[in-house]
Amino acid sequence: MNTTLNNISKAVMSAALLLLAFSIGTSKAGIHLGSLLIFITFLVNFKATYNEMPKNIRYVLYSCYGFYIFGAFSSLLLHSTADAIKFLDKNAFLLILPAISYLMMKQNVRKKSVILMIVGVLASCLMSIYNFIFVVHYDMNARALGFMDYSRHINIILLCSGFILSLFIWKKRYLLAGSVFTLSLASIIISGTRGGWLALSIMIIFFLILHFRKYLTHFFIGLICSVSILSIFNNPISNYVLHRFSSITDTSEVSNSVRLTIWQNGIKFINHSLQHTPVDFLFGSGMVSSSESYKNYVYSLPNEVMNTFLLDGELYGSTDFHNAIIDLLIKSGFIYFIFIFSLFVFYFKYCFTTSKRSYTLDSIRLYIFGLISIFPFYSLLQDYSMYAITFALAIIISEYNLNKENVNES
Numbered sequence: 001m002n003t004t005l006n007n008i009s010k011a012v013m014s015a016a017l018l019l020l021a022f023s024i025g026t027s028k029a030g031i032h033l034g035s036l037l038i039f040i041t042f043l044v045n046f047k048a049t050y051n052e053m054p055k056n057i058r059y060v061l062y063s064c065y066g067f068y069i070f071g072a073f074s075s076l077l078l079h080s081t082a083d084a085i086k087f088l089d090k091n092a093f094l095l096i097l098p099a100i101s102y103l104m105m106k107q108n109v110r111k112k113s114v115i116l117m118i119v120g121v122l123a124s125c126l127m128s129i130y131n132f133i134f135v136v137h138y139d140m141n142a143r144a145l146g147f148m149d150y151s152r153h154i155n156i157i158l159l160c161s162g163f164i165l166s167l168f169i170w171k172k173r174y175l176l177a178g179s180v181f182t183l184s185l186a187s188i189i190i191s192g193t194r195g196g197w198l199a200l201s202i203m204i205i206f207f208l209i210l211h212f213r214k215y216l217t218h219f220f221i222g223l224i225c226s227v228s229i230l231s232i233f234n235n236p237i238s239n240y241v242l243h244r245f246s247s248i249t250d251t252s253e254v255s256n257s258v259r260l261t262i263w264q265n266g267i268k269f270i271n272h273s274l275q276h277t278p279v280d281f282l283f284g285s286g287m288v289s290s291s292e293s294y295k296n297y298v299y300s301l302p303n304e305v306m307n308t309f310l311l312d313g314e315l316y317g318s319t320d321f322h323n324a325i326i327d328l329l330i331k332s333g334f335i336y337f338i339f340i341f342s343l344f345v346f347y348f349k350y351c352f353t354t355s356k357r358s359y360t361l362d363s364i365r366l367y368i369f370g371l372i373s374i375f376p377f378y379s380l381l382q383d384y385s386m387y388a389i390t391f392a393l394a395i396i397i398s399e400y401n402l403n404k405e406n407v408n409e410s
Contacts (some may be wrong), residue, residue, distance in 0.1 A: 002048065009045035013038055014109050017100055021113040024388050025120035025156040026147045031387050035096050042099040053102050054401040060343075061098035067339045068094040071284075071332060078279065079286035086287035087332070090382040093390040097397075100390070104398035110360065114163060117391065121160035122180060124148060125187035132190045140240040143192040151378035154196035155385040157188050158374070159392060161200060162367035163359075165207045170359040189241060194248050195377035197241075199370040206369045210362075259377070262317035265309050266326035269294055273330075284333030287382070291318040294330070320379050327379035340381060347396040356403050364392050 016037035023030025042049060050058070068091060076084035104110045124146030136142035145153045161184050167177035188196045208216050230238040247253045251260060273281040285293045295318055298309045309315060321327040329337050351365055371380075371389065380386065 006045055006048045009041045009049070010103075012041045013099060014103055014106075016041065017103050017109065017113055018116050020096075020100070020387070021391065022116040022120040024117055024391060025122075025124040025160070028148075028384060031384060035092060035387075038096045038099050042096075049099070049102065053098070054105075054405070056401050056404065057098055057101050057397065060101060060397060063339065063343070064094040064097050067336060071336050074283040074333075075286055078283055079289040082288045083286035087382075090287060091332075091386075093386045097390050097394060101394040101397035101401075104394050105402055110395065110398065113391075114360065114363075114395075118160050118163055118180070121156045122183060124153065124156065125183045128153070128187045128190060129183070138237065140190065140192055140237055144190045146187065148384070150191070150193055151195075151374070151380060151383070152385045152388075153191060154188065154193050154199070154374060154378070155371070155380060155388050157184050157196065158199055158203065158370035159367050159388045160184060161203060162365075162370065163363040165203070165366055166359055166363040169211055170362065192244065194244055195374045197245055198248060199373035202373045203366050203370040207366055210365075258311055258316055259322050261309070261311045262322050263326060263376075265294075265298070265317055266321040266323065266330060268309075269297055270326065270329055272297055280333070282333050282335050284329075284331050284336065287331050290331045294318045322377060322379060324375040324378065324380045328381045331382065343393070347393060347400065350400050351396050354400075354403065356399070358399065360395050361399055364396055367392055 016034045019030055020034030020038065023034055050061075053061070068088075071091060072084045072088050075087045104113065126146075128144050128146040131146075132138065132142075132144035136144050143150075147153075148156060161181065164177050164181045164184065167173050171177070185200070188200055205216075208219055212219075227242065231242060247256070250256060270281065273285065277285075280293070284290070295315065298306055298315060301309070321330060325337070328340065348368055351361055351368065354361070371392075374380070378385070380389065
């Protein structure tokens with residue numbers, strides 16, 4: 001009976017993981033359903049699954065569940081029920097990370113998950129291209145997206161692009177990889193998000209450095225020639241892209257100045273919390289309450305100081321600080337921030353320091369370059385974007401444990 005239950009729960013968990021993998025790029029409802037099924041089946045057969053888990057994944061389980069409870073309890077105790085509920089919702093990825101890390105240790109499950117993730121992202125890219133052509137009628141200012149919003153759309157394309165670029169090296173499937181990458185590139189361009197353009201450019205450069213270093217000069221010469229040709233033809237779309245890309249470092253540009261003001265204000269608010277409300281600094285100002293706390297702080301300042309927080313008389317950033325680190329520190333506090341980044345640093349470091357080479361690890365390495373590149377522009381770490389990051393993190397954790405098992409056996 002126990003064996004049957006174990007087999008059924010594993011089958012359901014694996015199927016739920018495949019649903020989650022496809023939904024990362026296509027559906028918030030699918031993410032919720034897949035995550036819920038993984039969590040429920042994991043709990044139903046907790047003892048058997050726990051006993052099969054490597055020690056390292058058990059440590060991940062303890063820390064993820066511990067900080068999930070800790071964050072919700074501190075939000076409830078220090079702020080409100082609404083803060084606790086929102087924390088539980090936005091950080092629910094912690095409940096499935098240990099389970100999917102364990103599931104990904106099976107090569108066939110990992111392979112199917114990656115394929116379905118790529119298929120889902122490809123569907124989202126095609127949807128964005130459809131919207132660009134038939135809905136917004138080639139209007140670049142409209143920002144054509146797929147099934148997900150701005151930062152989530154960009155993040156899933158970056159994750160997919162890591163795997164597609166690695167196909168050129170590991171699988172030698174040039175036509176398939178070239179076709180999918182072209183669609184991904186087109187989708188990220190018509191999204192109009194400069195953070196995404198910058199991140200994908202950085203991924204491509206590091207891909208060339210890692211695998212085609214001797215052709216790096218040729219790439220930049222080709223890029224310069226292409227840009228020159230596009231500027232000569234005076235095409236509205238290419239002109240828009242070139243102008244938007246060149247404006248990334250222009251601090252007088254409206255969206256740039258807004259972001260810079262939000263970042264500056266967020267850092268000042270964190271410093272204020274450290275000095276005057278250390279409990280909020282350590283445990284966070286709350287997923288909901290932080291907005292009101294931030295506004296109260298700004299409006300309590302002398303007028304001449306308060307005006308430095310405003311841009312054209314408007315206060316920006318009270319609900320979203322458009323920066324992964326600042327947003328996480330303000331809403332969930334320094335202690336939770338240290339936990340999340342310790343998790344990243346430990347496994348991201350392994351990804352780059354291990355002597356083992358594999359298609360999946362090379363793909364995640366490229367994704368990490370892109371991910372770090374968009375950290376300054378988007379609040380990714382308590383958002384649906386975190387499920388794409390969790391997917392990548394689970395692959396690293398599974399590879400780490402498989403490598404340890406192989407070392408121990410030898």
